[in-house]
Amino acid sequence: MRCVCTACPLLCDDILILGDRVDGACLSGREAILAALASNPVRPAGGQSSEAWENGLPLARGTALERAVGMLSSARRVLVTGLTGGTLEAITAACDLAELLGAAVDAGLPESARAAGPTIARAGEVTAAWEELRDRADLVIFWECNPASSHPRFIERFVDPPLANGARRRTVAVGPDSVLPDAAPHRHLALAPDRAVEAARCLQLRLTGRHVPDSLDERLAAVCTELHEVIHSAGCVAIVTNDGDDPVGLESWSIVHLVRTIAHEKPAFQIPLGSGLAGSGANVAGAATVCTWRYGAAGGIARADRMGSRFLPAESDAWRLIERSEVDAVVVLGRLSGPLEQAIVARGDALSLVRLCDAPEPLPRPLGHTLQLRCASGTIATSGTMLREDGRRVVLAACQSSTAPQMRELLVDLTAAVRHALAMPPAGGRP
């Protein structure tokens, strides 16, 4: 069976499952697929597998849906989050539910939590598909990031293959991690993360022939000189970045300006990578895209409304809404990042939770009304569409059947039941 690995936003679609063997996946992907195969409720051994749980205790799916309807329709304000664990179809269904409830929507992505707002709105972006890097970039700079740990097969699939024109590719890692062994054609330029913005600005000054401050320390000056030389001799430059930990947004802003400066001279683009394996789901780009099309922004939506939503970065992001007690019920698709899970736990029984995920066991939560509905495994039993982190469409086909429903189906049923409970007319007639 051929399957798409959904353990990280690389969405590798060349995985083969041969009985108990998984070929083509990295270690993390293999573990995720084997765990999914072991827990998929297709042939339940020793009785029916659980369909749902309430506060950790099993109950029937129909009862769980009824209780979820009661919880959501009586809530003061609801947040819909964790979207990155769903397909585009599931995220769209979650947005329908959010609109019915007048809920806030945020996937918990870093850009929505920055007071300065998304980089693309502040400074624009020059990006490209990952195949563009693979085929054209003869210089790849890993800027304060390490795809080898966040996106394990990124280097194997997009950096290791030869260039389309047969030329030799050079790679440089700037930051604490070497990424690759430090030997030709790779170079590691060690630089503390807190110097990254200064390095990008100084390099930009050098590239534009402007004066670089004399006060620059020796290490920074050496890094800038070496980068200036390799960029000068390259034909096409790709700068791979990590957008995960940049709370102010200054680092992403400095890289956008650096890339744009290089692009005035030669082909150059940025490849922004997110948290990867450390994130909460593979469909990061899908969540951002669906929200942008429906609400005009990738997250931080104060009230879901297709006719006009308010985008409030660092105000209506999931973490702040939970932490400031601005919501009393949360609908979660899949899993959440550690800080979001902690914020939910910290609210105790003041917050109710409806979680739709493929976990075979109830996820622990010490306090508070929690309903968890099990859906088909997102790794081996889900059909639908996701977007790879660079925006390429990837179609998922279930390679095993499952007795658990698709996440999208659960959301459609839940939305219909809430609509009925609120005595709302059926949807339709809206753009």
Ligand code: SF4
């Ligand atoms: S790189 Fe990511 S998508 Fe690819 S096999 Fe590994 S975990 Fe799965």
